[in-house]
Amino acid sequence: MIGTVFRMMLVTSLKDKITLFYALVFPILLMAGLGYYFDSPEYRERLLVGVIALSTLFWSVQGVAFQVYQQRNKGVYKLLKLTPFPTVSFVLALTLSRTLLGLCINAIILLIGAPMFGIALTFSGVIQLLAMLLSGMLCFTCLGFLVVNFARHEGQINMLSNLLQIPMVFGSEAFYSLSAAPEWLARVGKCLPFAYFVEGLQAAAKADIRPWGVSMLIVLGFAFVILVLATLTFRWSPEHQEIRFRMRKSASNG
Amino acid sequence: MNRVLLRASGLVKRYGSKSVVNGIDLEVREKEVVAVIGPNGAGKSTTLDMILGLKRQDAGSVTYWRDDYKASVGVQLQSTPFFPGLSALDNLKLFAAFHKRRLSVEEGLRVLGLCGLRDVARTEASRLSGGQQKRLAIAVALVHEPKLVFLDEPTAALDPRARREIRDLIRRLAESGASVVFTSHDMEEVGKLADRVVMIRNGRVMAHGTPEELLARYAVVNLEELYLKLTEEAAT
Numbered sequence: 001m002i003g004t005v006f007r008m009m010l011v012t013s014l015k016d017k018i019t020l021f022y023a024l025v026f027p028i029l030l031m032a033g034l035g036y037y038f039d040s041p042e043y044r045e046r047l048l049v050g051v052i053a054l055s056t057l058f059w060s061v062q063g064v065a066f067q068v069y070q071q072r073n074k075g076v077y078k079l080l081k082l083t084p085f086p087t088v089s090f091v092l093a094l095t096l097s098r099t100l101l102g103l104c105i106n107a108i109i110l111l112i113g114a115p116m117f118g119i120a121l122t123f124s125g126v127i128q129l130l131a132m133l134l135s136g137m138l139c140f141t142c143l144g145f146l147v148v149n150f151a152r153h154e155g156q157i158n159m160l161s162n163l164l165q166i167p168m169v170f171g172s173e174a175f176y177s178l179s180a181a182p183e184w185l186a187r188v189g190k191c192l193p194f195a196y197f198v199e200g201l202q203a204a205a206k207a208d209i210r211p212w213g214v215s216m217l218i219v220l221g222f223a224f225v226i227l228v229l230a231t232l233t234f235r236w237s238p239e240h241q242e243i244r245f246r247m248r249k250s251a252s253n254g
Numbered sequence: 255m256n257r258v259l260l261r262a263s264g265l266v267k268r269y270g271s272k273s274v275v276n277g278i279d280l281e282v283r284e285k286e287v288v289a290v291i292g293p294n295g296a297g298k299s300t301t302l303d304m305i306l307g308l309k310r311q312d313a314g315s316v317t318y319w320r321d322d323y324k325a326s327v328g329v330q331l332q333s334t335p336f337f338p339g340l341s342a343l344d345n346l347k348l349f350a351a352f353h354k355r356r357l358s359v360e361e362g363l364r365v366l367g368l369c370g371l372r373d374v375a376r377t378e379a380s381r382l383s384g385g386q387q388k389r390l391a392i393a394v395a396l397v398h399e400p401k402l403v404f405l406d407e408p409t410a411a412l413d414p415r416a417r418r419e420i421r422d423l424i425r426r427l428a429e430s431g432a433s434v435v436f437t438s439h440d441m442e443e444v445g446k447l448a449d450r451v452v453m454i455r456n457g458r459v460m461a462h463g464t465p466e467e468l469l470a471r472y473a474v475v476n477l478e479e480l481y482l483k484l485t486e487e488a489a490t
Contacts, residue, residue, distance in 0.1 A: 004351035008337065008344060015339025075333035079394075082306055084324045085352035237308075 009097035023059035044117035050174035064144030128204035139223035145230040168194035193222035256284035264314035276457040289448035297457040328400035334387040336379035343375040353398035369393040405436040441477040
């Protein structure tokens with residue numbers, strides 16, 4: 001039965017056209033545009049890795065947040081609680097299907113970007129890249145779940161996602177070196193997982209084992225902490241938070 | 255007398271200092287159609303949520319005829335919980351999988367046919383009209399052939415033809431041996447379908463019995479009059 005659920009989650013994720021645009025079309029356009037102006041081989045390698053990282057971030061955080069929000073608001077989780085199917089299996093099927101699609105999206109970007117920029121990856125580099133992408137997707141998917149647990153409406157999903165994504169992107173070396181940037185920016189970046197994810201991908205592209213391994217452990221550590229927070233704050237239905245809010249409000253009024 | 259499938263005793267639910275359900279008792283027997291009626295905010299949905307385990311009661315108990323009741327209970331909520339991008343048939347297959355059932359296309363079409371949705375089986379669920387989505391929600395509740403079905407306002411916002419189809423479906427369900435608990439604001443519908451009526455107001459059961467018993471007890475000619483009488487009495 002988990003196979004049917006997994007397959008259906010693949011279909012429903014594939015029909016999410018807005019997230020697909022931001023995870024696939026936008027990164028490819030960004031890669032082509034920036035690659036046209038900056039022709040240094042070092043920068044182009046950074047660009048390809050940066051675009052893959054950005055695609056993973058958009059696909060995992062906002063994609064998951066919007067999908068979970070829609071499902072929860074439509075009462076899917078409420079109804080799911082009334083079936084013998086464990087919710088944890090459903091969340092797992094949703095996460096795995098999105099991870100598989102995310103990997104396919106990254107493979108498309110890689111297959112377009114690597115020949116376009118003349119970047120040759122080694123076999124071990126590809127394996128390292130894959131492992132790093134998996135851990136990154138896990139971490140950012142958990143972040144997507146966390147975002148949706150705090151968002152009370154769709155607008156808040158965008159706001160909360162951007163609140164996390166913008167410092168993560170600007171505080172990382174995804175598209176430029178931070179050596180000339182203010183020190184505080186790099187410090188902010190180091191408090192968030194994206195900078196380590198980018199470092200891990202860059203190390204994987206060079207098949208550099210040690211920094212890749214360190215980055216991977218840090219990203220997985222972040223994933224664990226965020227997973228715990230997402231589990232603790234998980235809401236089955238939109239009313240749960242509303243009820244807590246109302247109770248607090250009435251208590252403060254009283 | 256048929257065996258009891260569900261027994262809820264002394265259910266209480268409070269939000270802060272406000273009680274929304276104050277000691278409700280409800281019993282549902284095999285092959286019985288029970289209508290739960292009452293004005294908006296009376297506590298019907300909260301009572302159903304507690305019975306279904308969606309909300310935890312502050313006092314009271316709920317007992318089903320078997321421990322693994324979830325496999326034999328079908329629920330249609332007021333919301334229409336469908337997955338975007340999936341057809342009506344695929345949504346049905348997915349919910350069948352949640353009930354650990356593999357649904358063939360033929361079986362799926364049969365269930366959709368019961369709810370008058372066979373022609374739109376391949377249409378994306380989110381593109382269906384409001385009435386069709388409601389019927390799909392009912393199809394989802396029936397996909398695993400449950401013994402006890404909860405329908406929360408199944409005919410609300412439907413056109414007369416769709417309402418009649420849903421009423422016929424509820425009748426057929428009862429004839430096939432399933433028990434049905436439904437909420438409704440349509441007293442004509444309640445009179446036509448229900449073996450027993452439970453009226454709730456301010457979180458309490460104000461009246462219960464067969465439609466005939468209630469009409470005789472309160473000396474009224476129809477359930478609408480009874481409804482108006484009881485809600486008026488409570489308001490004054």
